[in-house]
Amino acid sequence: MLLSQYIFLFLSFVAIISALMLVLDKNPVHSVLYLIITFFAIAGHYLLLNAQFLAVVHIIVYAGAIMVLFLYVIMMLNLNKDIEPHKKNIPKVAAAVAAGLLLLSLTALVNGAEVNMLPAARNSNIGLMDNLGKTLFKEYMLPFEISSILFLSAMVGAVFLSKKEIH
Amino acid sequence: MKELLLLSGLGVLALVAEIINARKLIYPFVIFGLLLNIGLCYHDLGSNESIYGMLRLDNAALAFTILFSVIALVWFIMAKNYFSDETNISDHFSLVLFSLVGVFLLSSYTHLSMLFLGVEILSIPVYILAGSDKRNVYSNEAAFKYFLLGAFASGFLLLGIVMVYGGVGSFYITQIAASALLPYGLSEKLVAIGLVLILFAFAFKMSAVPFHFWAPDVYTGAPTSITAYMSTIVKIGAIAGFYRLYVGVVAVYAQYDFFSSYLLIFLIIALLTIVVGNVIAASQSNVKRLLAYSSIGHAGFIILGIAMISPTVNFTTWYYLLAYCLANILTFWVLIIVSKQDNAEDISVFNGLVKRNPILAGTMTVGLLSMAGIPPLGGFFAKYFILLDVIGRGYMMIAIIAILASLIGVYYYFRIIIAMFAKNPIQTATIEIGSFTKLLMILVSCLLLAIGIAPEYVYNLIF
Incomplete structure (x- = not known):
């Protein structure tokens, strides 16, 4: 190895x-x-x-x-x-079983899948800042700008939820 | 590009209006902006504009944009009272408008990163809007539940996108589809896992069974105007996004081995959604909860139509959404007025409504009959087109089960209609509504009737 x-x-x-x-x-x-x-x-x-x-x-x-x-x-x-109230065990067991089954089925599916080397992975400089910046502002220009709407709406929401109501 | 700038600009404008103390101007601006958006989309039909290679305004995308703009317009008029709260008015406006940007991205994306951004931009404002009745515990519960489960579904969506990327090496849906035809460097297994995970995430967003458990609680807890928003616009967004993925990517993989099991999962989800949604709705006595379950049933019909992938799938999906959303908005409109008067949401508040206000009773009847699928209203032809596709593909059993389930739907919709016309009112005070509201209600009812009488005219207008 x-x-x-x-x-x-x-x-x-x-x-x-x-x-x-x-x-x-x-x-x-x-x-x-x-x-x-x-x-x-x-x-x-x-x-x-x-x-x-x-x-x-x-x-x-x-x-x-x-x-x-x-x-x-x-x-x-x-x-x-330590003020966490004691919960029943049945939901815990059910959650563990469900999550375990998901893990099992996902690993079983991925196991044996032929995984190809992606073109991006061949470039060892891919994670450097100048490469990242170029990709972000050329190919991914629109998603980069659009995500500002996402953050703006999250901010508006946070302010809205914490704002005091005037009556 | 214009539509995107217009919608996000309106959202920012609503925030700026708060600063410059022009709150009164937001409402007319939004109405005007949405009308302008419908006009722009109609003008752009056939242009096939590509926005930075990330979005493509093909006819399906523009049709969905016109659809959600029309519904949002009706919704804004319907929910006028929701925006009367002086302290939060611009927050409410901007959150709703930002989530419309999300719907726009979902109906026009060609890159999976835009799909994810669309889902998030659509969802996050709606999580907050669901909790916008801050003093109501049920509203808080709705927001929290929706947020936690929605975040979980987003996780599945991302995992699915990553798997598809690992299998194909591209995020562009055209390239993912192209690699199905020229499978060089394609990992079929990873693509299959990815597409199934994305299906689960969308099933959550569309509140399809068995991913629907959040829907009744969230729909009941949220303020009624927001419930109407969630059961129409959010549903349009999720279905438009899934439609694009299914028609553009999944259907192209039809000759691969995994497709038959994928289709099986999909059909089971669609059928369960129709049956469970309608059966549980029949036992509800709270009208808001009843409409929540009935909206689950309708989502099942729409995804059944998408699964059939007939040549006219774009029209059947679009038409079903149009008929369903118009009818749903109408029923919620009446529900808001009636429940505000009586401060209850039980079926009994509708008792003898025809004596208290015949226009409200008539509007409600039109909406319910359309959702039940009674000709000649829009809802009938919507169901008819989809069932025609199902029978055309040879799924006779599925068609029969779907028809039986929608007959259960007729039962519970008629419970409300009978309450309105045959029972004696508990409270005898008449309900007053403004003449403008009256006019608009009649207008939307006529629209619902008109699209039912002339579906081919609607088809020629858009497609």
């Missing part, structure tokens, strides 16, 4: 274990910390895929900004105690 394959296995292991702990841990602050580990592992995957810029942005935005926001909300709402 190549070194990159070992790194891939290690990163995947870390990502899956910490994602599991994120869901299973009852303390919200611990969950958030596990989420950070998951994000770092995924950033490592991006590096393996030659997506350096994406890896850096992922760490800055998710592991940095979003995480601080999460922690801030948890601290502010004083959720750091």
